[in-house]
């Protein structure tokens with residue numbers, strides 16, 4: 001028994017006696033899969049999922065498309081809820097619960113309730129770490145200005161969409177010019193974001209520090225995609241590296257990355 005990083009297959013098979021207590025840290029793709037798989041391996045286990053965010057098992061791949069209103073119904077992104085996981089698989093899912101530390105000798109994790117601030121120790125027999133990744137925020141001057149977003153979670157998506165909706169509504173009154181957006185990073189998520197911003201009628205520039213868009217692809221495969229983007233009015237701009245992000249937010253040209 002011990003600590004595992006995101007693989008339910010590593011969890012032990014059930015044994016007679018006291019039910020095994022499995023604690024899963026992180027409740028999105030990996031965490032929800034581990035918890036569900038663990039339940040299938042052991043119908044008696046006590047399974048607890050600790051997720052510091054306020055959603056579990058959501059469809060990250062749909063986030064840009066809700067911003068673009070291609071997926072209009074936000075609830076379609078929420079594949080499971082704590083209630084549905086409790087009901088269908090008897091999994092104890094606690095959202096807004098952040099794991100701050102692991103005591104491997106005592107086999108406990110220290111948990112903080114994000115909203116209430118209360119802390120407690122949660123014992124485990126098996127611990128699965130499914131904590132995923134954070135978006136890279138390059139240390140550029142201005143990166144924390146209002147209107148500079150990352151897209152990773154439901155809350156990020158809500159913030160981008162609210163900002164965009166407000167700007168589009170204002171532009172429709174004639175009180176401001178067209179909505180200008182800049183996407184930093186021409187990987188898969190950046191281009192999906194660009195596509196959806198364009199779909200909403202925004203002007204879109206894409207900034208990429210590599211010498212091509214979609215850096216994981218061979219250059220000759222990225223060229224047709226770049227042509228397609230340009231044909232749709234999206235301008236990919238290779239630059240050495242973004243150096244700063246300038247405000248203020250209410251200027252006619254809201255954000256420009258140099």
Ligand SMILES: Cc1cc2nc3c(=O)[nH]c(=O)nc-3n(C[C@H](O)[C@H](O)[C@H](O)COP(=O)(O)OP(=O)(O)OC[C@H]3O[C@@H](n4cnc5c(N)ncnc54)[C@H](O)[C@@H]3O)c2cc1C
Nearest residue numbers: 026028029030031051052053060061098099131132133152
């Ligand atoms: C916009 C977007 C589009 C994508 N599109 C695709 C796609 O089309 N196809 C594809 O295959 N993949 C896509 N991906 C990637 C895919 O979403 C990720 O590979 C997947 O979400 C990884 O799941 P995960 O559970 O490992 O990590 P995450 O989704 O990062 O989940 C980890 C969770 O752990 C929680 N956590 C972290 N630390 C703690 C802690 N200390 N205590 C408690 N909880 C903690 C976090 O809050 C987070 O919710 C996309 C991702 C994004 C952001």
